[in-house]
Amino acid sequence: MRKVWLLALGAFTLGLDAYVMAGLLPVVADDIGTTVSLAGQMVTVFTLAYAISAPLVAGLLSGVRPRVLVMAALAVFTLGNAMTALAPALGALLAARAVAGVGAGVYSALSTAAASALVPAERRGRALAVVMGGMSTGTVLGVPVGVLLAGHAGWRSTMWLVTALGAVALVGLSVLLPPVPADPPVSVRARLAAVTDRRVAPIVGVSFLAAVASLGLYTYLAPVLASAGGVSEVTPYLWAWGVGGVLGSVLAGPLVDRTGKAATLVGAVMAVIVASQALLPPLASVAPPAAAAALLVWGAAGWALQVPQQHRLLALRADRGTVALALNNSALYLGSAAGSALGGVALAQGLAPYVLPWAAAGAAALGLLLHLYVRLSAGRRSRHAACLGTLGSYEHS
Known part of the structure; x- marks a missing residue:
């Protein structure tokens, strides 16, 4: 190591x-x-x-x-x-x-x-x-x-x-x-195939939406906290988010290794991101220090997400793992840029800053729905394949 x-x-x-x-x-x-x-x-x-x-x-x-x-x-x-x-x-x-x-x-x-x-x-x-x-x-x-x-x-x-x-x-x-x-x-055709791979593209799409929600909102934490709870000194809250990020990114790996259920962990983490971002404005308005707890949880979940995501991509595309990881990293940074740009446009158009966490939670919820849809579709395909296999065995017996 x-x-x-x-x-x-x-x-x-x-x-x-x-x-x-x-x-x-x-x-x-x-x-x-x-x-x-x-x-x-x-x-x-x-x-x-x-x-x-x-x-x-x-x-x-x-x-x-x-x-x-x-x-x-x-x-x-x-x-x-x-x-x-x-x-x-x-x-x-x-x-x-x-x-x-x-x-x-x-x-x-x-x-x-x-x-x-x-x-x-x-x-x-x-x-x-x-x-x-x-x-x-x-x-x-x-x-x-x-x-x-x-x-x-x-x-x-x-x-x-x-x-x-x-x-x-x-x-x-x-x-x-x-x-x-x-x-x-890797040929150009193979690289394009990785982009359109029905197994890879949804995973990368979830990473993109998570980055829109998580990294994009981070840019505007200061005005969000000031608008929602009158917070003028944002540094302690940024530290809470960051400390959560370290804990989440470090602890996610052993959890994936121990359970072997990377996809299940992704769903749980996305749900936590949605909940923590949605709760941020009301917590900041009622008791601003309580918002630090939501930021700690959000930071932990946001940074933990990419460990099981990368694990899944390497498992799915063992033959093109580097290309799949590169696509995922691109999705993260494009999502971050998109989230920051959309937040800036929203604020320029007069949207109250305290609304941004709810918009971010909505983006994260779309990512969670995409993840759940892909998992349900994969489950149906597996059951269908199993049924065909059983039928074939019966016909040959």
């Missing part, structure tokens, strides 16, 4: 880089002489590059040794962050964030596939949880540290911290990461 922990260090750096920029936007905008809204486009560029690069590169280079690709992706990510720290103006900054996003997207997909290949099948859930826990811990611990560092030494110092962490993970992996079995080369 030592090698998996090194992969988790890279994931920690990704989690820090993906979320810390939102807290640095005003400082960055002031430093390079632009507006916050224009500086915010570096988050959009990073997200889109992440989402597009993961399935594209993982598919085109699926025949290349994963060890080489993992280190190359982490090197590109680290280079992109160094470019960010040095960027003199908005154009260079946007280009640097695109480079970092490409490296992050490819590394995220390949690191989870490599982690699962480095351990026996019965410990796959734990390995995936370690990598996912690295990303959630980067959000919980790294983001406050990064913002604090930026306040004392400037935002570029935070980016140099991200660069240094990426370099440490890169050196460690270059020395200690063993060879990982490569997927066979």
Whole structure:
């Protein structure tokens, strides 16, 4: 598992880089002489590059040794962050964030596939949880540290911290990461088949809707809590969400390994997300500290979801696991971007912020319904196949 922990260090750096920029936007905008809204486009560029690069590169280079690709992706990510720290103006900054996003997207997909290949099948859930826990811990611990560092030494110092962490993970992996079995080369037709696979597409669709609900709403927690409960200091509530995320992402893996029921766990987790988001506004209005409990549960469920999701994709597409994981990671980031964009449009149109958690709960409920429908359909197909098998046996007897 030592090698998996090194992969988790890279994931920690990704989690820090993906979320810390939102807290640095005003400082960055002031430093390079632009507006916050224009500086915010570096988050959009990073997200889109992440989402597009993961399935594209993982598919085109699926025949290349994963060890080489993992280190190359982490090197590109680290280079992109160094470019960010040095960027003199908005154009260079946007280009640097695109480079970092490409490296992050490819590394995220390949690191989870490599982690699962480095351990026996019965410990796959734990390995995936370690990598996912690295990303959630980067959000919980790294983001406050990064913002604090930026306040004392400037935002570029935070980016140099991200660069240094990426370099440490890169050196460690270059020395200690063993060879990982490569997927066979994947043709364009096969990559498109993975997108339209009736077993893969619904799982990825659930991840997309969960990201719309969970990661999208996270962007607007401050106005939501202020509107629902008059909360002016949002930091403790963000910590509650983040601590829940670490607990959920770490505990989900052993639970999947112990029960072997990844699909059942997905349904339970989605139901928890719906309930915790729906309860957030009334809890905040009645007793604001009680909203922290809902955020803790929501954070735990939101981050726990991807461990069984990844486990299911690897089980369904053992021959194209990396492509399936890349598609899932793209769905997560596209869902996050869509959720943030829709929330911003809703607020711009005059929607009260406290309504957003109910809208997010609705998106999560759609994901739960999609999951349940697919499971019921699969159950009917299995029973039908069993009946045909029994009939065939009877006819031959």
